[in-house]
Amino acid sequence: MKVKKTKSLEANIPTASMADIAFLLIVFFMISTVFQVDKTSVALPTSHADTRHEVVKESAFVIITKDGTIKASDGVEDSQLVNIEDIQILAASWMQKRPSQPVVIKADGDARFSHVDKVLKHLRDAGVVNLKFLTEQAKSD
Incomplete structure (x- = not known):
């Protein structure tokens, strides 16, 4: 009886699905990336309060x-340089779109209070009711 010689198979790595895997990884990283609407660095004032509130996503910012x-952002687009007189117009347009939208003031700890006071007055006149100040938590000893 004659025995047939079997053919040996060469080992190879299937690469047909590599493009699919790469595409899925790209989509995953694009979706999971967090975008910041404001990249202005300021030295935040410290707060000694025990309560802490998180900044709500898509909050408007005034820096x-x-x-x-002064810079402002509606929470979706990047912050842009604005005049102090334009804050009221911007905030009024934000409140027309979303009346309960939080507005976060990110003021430098060494900023003049007169600037902060003028911004607060313009925001109040625009009808902002949900206002928050961004502070840094004081370290307890």
């Missing part, structure tokens, strides 16, 4: 730097 520069 006041040490030298009095």
Whole structure:
């Protein structure tokens, strides 16, 4: 009886699904990336309060730097440089779209209070009711 010689199979790695895997990884990282609407760095004032509130996603931001520069963002787009007189117009348009939208003031700890006070007045006149100040938690000893 004659025995047939079997053919040996070569080992290979199936690469047909590699493109699918790469595409899924790209989509995953694009979806899971967190975008920040404000990248202005300020030295936040410290707070000694025991309660802590998280910043709600898509909150509007008003940033006041040490030298009095003011930036604003509606929570979706990047923050842009604005005049102090334009804050009321911007905030009024935010409140028309979403009346209960939180507005976060991110003021430098060394900013002049007169700048912060003017911004607060303009926000109040625009009808902002949900207002928060961004602070840094004081370290307890």
